[in-house]
Amino acid sequence: MSELETKENAAPSANDWGSRSHVHTLLLMAVTVAGIYFCYRLAAPFIPAFTGALALAVMFAPLYRRLEPKVKYPNLAAAICVLAAALIVVVPATFVAERIIGEAARGAQTVKTMVESEEWRRSLEGHPLIAPVVQWIEQQFDLPDMINNATSWLTSAASSFLQGSVLQLIGVVLTFYIFFYFLRDRGAALEWIRSLSPLPAEDMNRMFDGVGDTVHATIYGTFVVAIVQGTLGGLMFWWLGLPAPLLWGMVMALLAVVPVLGAFIIWIPAAIFLFLAGSEGKALLLTLWGAIVVGGIDNLLYPMLVGSRLKMHTVIAFVSIVGGLIVFGPSGLILGPVIFTVTRLLLEIWSSQNKAEKENEKAG
Numbered sequence: 001m002s003e004l005e006t007k008e009n010a011a012p013s014a015n016d017w018g019s020r021s022h023v024h025t026l027l028l029m030a031v032t033v034a035g036i037y038f039c040y041r042l043a044a045p046f047i048p049a050f051t052g053a054l055a056l057a058v059m060f061a062p063l064y065r066r067l068e069p070k071v072k073y074p075n076l077a078a079a080i081c082v083l084a085a086a087l088i089v090v091v092p093a094t095f096v097a098e099r100i101i102g103e104a105a106r107g108a109q110t111v112k113t114m115v116e117s118e119e120w121r122r123s124l125e126g127h128p129l130i131a132p133v134v135q136w137i138e139q140q141f142d143l144p145d146m147i148n149n150a151t152s153w154l155t156s157a158a159s160s161f162l163q164g165s166v167l168q169l170i171g172v173v174l175t176f177y178i179f180f181y182f183l184r185d186r187g188a189a190l191e192w193i194r195s196l197s198p199l200p201a202e203d204m205n206r207m208f209d210g211v212g213d214t215v216h217a218t219i220y221g222t223f224v225v226a227i228v229q230g231t232l233g234g235l236m237f238w239w240l241g242l243p244a245p246l247l248w249g250m251v252m253a254l255l256a257v258v259p260v261l262g263a264f265i266i267w268i269p270a271a272i273f274l275f276l277a278g279s280e281g282k283a284l285l286l287t288l289w290g291a292i293v294v295g296g297i298d299n300l301l302y303p304m305l306v307g308s309r310l311k312m313h314t315v316i317a318f319v320s321i322v323g324g325l326i327v328f329g330p331s332g333l334i335l336g337p338v339i340f341t342v343t344r345l346l347l348e349i350w351s352s353q354n355k356a357e358k359e360n361e362k363a364g
Contacts, residue, residue, distance in 0.1 A: 051331040053178035058215040078184040214341040220305040226256035259318040
């Protein structure tokens with residue numbers, strides 16, 4: 001056999017095999033990326049349910065860890081946690097939502113009547129210093145038209161809420177369905193994530209702890225504190241006889257969730273309204289209650305509920321929460337801080353690895 005035939009029949013060189021392997025790797029990566037993208041598109045409608053399930057799983061994980069060894073059946077322990085969450089979260093939320101819708105409609109109608117009857121103007125006649133401000137507001141804004149629009153919006157919002165109750169019920173059921181499996185299969189899910197990650201086990205554990213601390217701090221340090229602030233503000237509104245106390249309490253709670261904003265955006269105008277209406281004592285009481293109790297409860301509860309687990313800088317917290325709301329909707333209240341935390345931890349890991357490599361180079 002000639003030398004040329006021998007070369008043709010010889011096995012492919014290592015470079016040839018390397019080239020083929022490279023092409024196969026790129027093809028596999030392309031198909032994987034495409035699969036991940038389409039999986040994301042399929043899962044995108046369920047992001048609110050996944051986010052709610054994640055939040056509930058973090059909240060009820062301690063209860064599940066206590067129940068699992070006692071009942072000896074993971075399914076039963078997860079089912080008990082789901083039932084407890086439904087009783088604690090869904091039932092009160094449903095009751096409050098129904099009451100808020102009614103109060104919103106009645107409150108808007110009350111304000112509309114006051115504006116149309118010019119009762120608010122008569123209450124300001126005894127305050128000549130404010131008269132120019134009132135005249136300027138009337139020149140710049142059409143108050144009756146604004147009130148009518150607000151009333152129409154509240155009515156349509158209530159109608160939309162009732163019409164969408166079926167879809168909301170489906171979303172709640174789906175959230176608790178995912179929540180069940182988040183509790184029962186959390187160990188297997190974390191191990192699967194570890195198997196896919198190129199990071200060492202120590203860094204992955206740090207990542208999981210960071211996400212858990214972020215969700216814990218967001219729920220307890222943000223949501224719970226905001227609910228307490230809104231409840232205290234609403235109770236004072238009710239005690240002072242102000243209209244729609246439940247509605248305004250809920251608004252104060254929502255505003256308290258966002259850093260920089262707060263419940264003061266509601267109770268300060270209410271105190272001014274009471275003062276202008278001649279109720280100086282009530283105005284002073286509301287001001288003291290809002291400034292000392294509602295405003296100071298954050299400094300008392302946050303260390304008790306969160307401790308040293310997490311404390312975001314105000315700017316980072318504001319960007320993560322508001323940006324999360326803009327990008328993801330209500331789910332962004334949790335997803336925004338979680339994304340910031342994961343990115344921060346990845347950057348810290350990257351920085352520590354670079355630092356170690358530079359130290360090794362100097363030592364070598």
